[in-house]
Amino acid sequence: MEDVRAAERALMARVPDGALMQRAAAGLAAACGQVLGKVYGARVALLVGSGDNGGDALYAGARLARRGAGVTAVLLAPERAHAGGLAALRAAGGRAVDGSGPAEGVGGGAGADAALGVVARADLVVDGVVGIGGKGGLRPRAAELARAAEESRAVVVAVDLPSGVDADTGEVRGAAVRADVTVTFGACKPGLLVDPAREYAGALRFVDIGLGPELAAYDPVVEAFQYADVDRLLPVPGAESDKYRRGVVGVVAGSARYPGAAVLAVAGALRGGAGAVRYVGPAADAVLARFPETLVSAGPPARAGRVQAWAAGPGLGDDGDRLRDVVAADVPVLIDADGLRLADAAAVRKRVAPTLLTPHAGEAAALLGTSREEVESGRLEAVRELAGRYAATVLLKGSTTVVAGPDGTGAVRVNPTGTPWLATAGSGDVLSGLAGALLAAGLGARDAGATGAFLHGLAARLAADGAPVAAQDVADALPAAWRDVRRG
Ligand SMILES: NC(=O)C1=CN([C@@H]2O[C@H](COP(=O)(O)OP(=O)(O)OC[C@H]3O[C@@H](n4cnc5c(N)ncnc54)[C@H](O)[C@@H]3O)[C@@H](O)[C@H]2O)[C@@H](O)CC1
Numbered sequence: 001m002e003d004v005r006a007a008e009r010a011l012m013a014r015v016p017d018g019a020l021m022q023r024a025a026a027g028l029a030a031a032c033g034q035v036l037g038k039v040y041g042a043r044v045a046l047l048v049g050s051g052d053n054g055g056d057a058l059y060a061g062a063r064l065a066r067r068g069a070g071v072t073a074v075l076l077a078p079e080r081a082h083a084g085g086l087a088a089l090r091a092a093g094g095r096a097v098d099g100s101g102p103a104e105g106v107g108g109g110a111g112a113d114a115a116l117g118v119v120a121r122a123d124l125v126v127d128g129v130v131g132i133g134g135k136g137g138l139r140p141r142a143a144e145l146a147r148a149a150e151e152s153r154a155v156v157v158a159v160d161l162p163s164g165v166d167a168d169t170g171e172v173r174g175a176a177v178r179a180d181v182t183v184t185f186g187a188c189k190p191g192l193l194v195d196p197a198r199e200y201a202g203a204l205r206f207v208d209i210g211l212g213p214e215l216a217a218y219d220p221v222v223e224a225f226q227y228a229d230v231d232r233l234l235p236v237p238g239a240e241s242d243k244y245r246r247g248v249v250g251v252v253a254g255s256a257r258y259p260g261a262a263v264l265a266v267a268g269a270l271r272g273g274a275g276a277v278r279y280v281g282p283a284a285d286a287v288l289a290r291f292p293e294t295l296v297s298a299g300p301p302a303r304a305g306r307v308q309a310w311a312a313g314p315g316l317g318d319d320g321d322r323l324r325d326v327v328a329a330d331v332p333v334l335i336d337a338d339g340l341r342l343a344d345a346a347a348v349r350k351r352v353a354p355t356l357l358t359p360h361a362g363e364a365a366a367l368l369g370t371s372r373e374e375v376e377s378g379r380l381e382a383v384r385e386l387a388g389r390y391a392a393t394v395l396l397k398g399s400t401t402v403v404a405g406p407d408g409t410g411a412v413r414v415n416p417t418g419t420p421w422l423a424t425a426g427s428g429d430v431l432s433g434l435a436g437a438l439l440a441a442g443l444g445a446r447d448a449g450a451t452g453a454f455l456h457g458l459a460a461r462l463a464a465d466g467a468p469v470a471a472q473d474v475a476d477a478l479p480a481a482w483r484d485v486r487r488g
């Protein structure tokens with residue numbers, strides 16, 4: 001968050017005192033009004049911490065009070081609450097209660113604890129406990145109030161970010177507010193795009209407080225592809241193209257035991273925009289039965305004929321020889337699934353042509369020597385760490401798929417199209433073939449990974465449409481996903 005803070009400092013030096021907070025509060029109040037539908041008569045509880053995040057909540061509360069809402073601020077640290085914001089709230093007819101703990105000398109329970117009662121009766125709870133100045137999870141009292149908000153029937157709107165989540169990494173190490181809506185100011189915080197924090201943030205609303213020009217001086221830490229970004233990268237054949245110029249992708253996947261992985265990887269590759277797909281391995285009969293357009297060969301990859309990229313690993317079993325051939329090739333290579341276990345890290349690091357590794361959290365954990373939970377709770381850190389170790393581009397699959405480039409510089413790409421329906425056997429094999437074909441068509445490894453993940457997620461959404469999908473359905477929906485992107 002250092003870049004956002006620095007941009008804020010630069011902008012604050014140029015605008016009148018308090019102007020940014022007023023912009024933030026105006027946007028926040030407008031979002032709260034939309035969530036409520038009817039502001040007049042609504043009961044609003046503000047959870048107010050000791051920093052400017054609480055100040056935003058108080059000024060927004062004042063605006064809502066002026067529109068006829070009954071607004072009560074629950075002050076977690078009454079003596080350190082934002083003075084100007086508190087005065088504005090009171091002047092607008094709002095009130096404040098000491099929320100630092102249950103009232104002295106009275107027994108527990110919501111009835112005796114005025115602050116818990118305010119939250120329990122609210123239609124809207126505004127979380128202004130901490131923003132980008134927060135460190136670690138919520139402290140016990142804030143956690144108690146956050147739980148009360150979650151259990152109440154109130155809509156929860158987080159100010160800037162849900163208090164307790166890490167704005168830089170998306171980690172949630174302790175208790176945190178679960179918001180229905182997060183109203184974020186100036187710049188979308190990287191953590192809000194990445195699970196687990198993304199789950200806590202609910203729907204994201206962005207309020208422009210004029211940071212754009214100041215932020216332009218900084219490289220983003222995280223970026224999310226939009227339709228237009230993908231559209232620009234899709235390999236579309238020109239009049240001069242033939243199948244070789246469009247690129248040939250070689251698929252090294254499947255075994256006698258797992259022929260299905262080969263079929264699914266080829267299914268993805270055929271829809272990835274390459275001119276031809278060459279399959280190398282023992283599942284050629286199964287592949288040809290489903291896709292007669294595939295070029296097959298039974299020998300080692302090194303003697304299979306020219307390809308512009310390899311996609312290797314799904315269902316490979318313990319066939320280390322075929323994988324070694326691929327790692328030694330001088331064209332871009334994608335390594336997935338069994339291939340990740342078989343690949344020699346030193347050999348991968350030595351490669352000159354681009355390498356794209358596509359582990360899921362379990363595979364990434366095995367490569368990093370840590371637990372799956374650790375990877376899932378800190379995806380950005382895990383993907384950067386793996387990319388550094390292998391000097392390769394890494395696409396970490398999961399509830400939020402992220403792609404990091406080999407040198408640790410450049411933004412991590414976060415895929416916005418994922419869907420839980422993709423958590424189905426074989427869907428990763430389809431992605432391997434698809435991203436491999438994009439490499440063969442000439443995309444760089446980071447672009448091939450991000451474009452592949454985008455199309456794959458979109459295809460799953462289109463295929464699922466609210467019902468379970470099989471991996472083959474995802475492959476079949478890829479052309480529809482392409483058309484969707486090309487139409488914008
Ligand atoms: N700086 C700016 O230009 C603007 C900042 N704005 C708001 O200001 C926020 C940042 O404000 P601050 O820097 O004052 O910091 P915060 O309000 O995010 O929180 C810092 C305060 O919380 C305490 N704290 C830290 N971790 C805690 C924890 N786990 N539990 C309880 N208390 C904890 C600290 O002691 C400190 O007093 C932004 O997120 C945004 O909401 C907006 O008003 C827009 C303009």
Ligand SMILES: [K+]
Nearest residue numbers: 127130159163
């Ligand atoms: K907050």
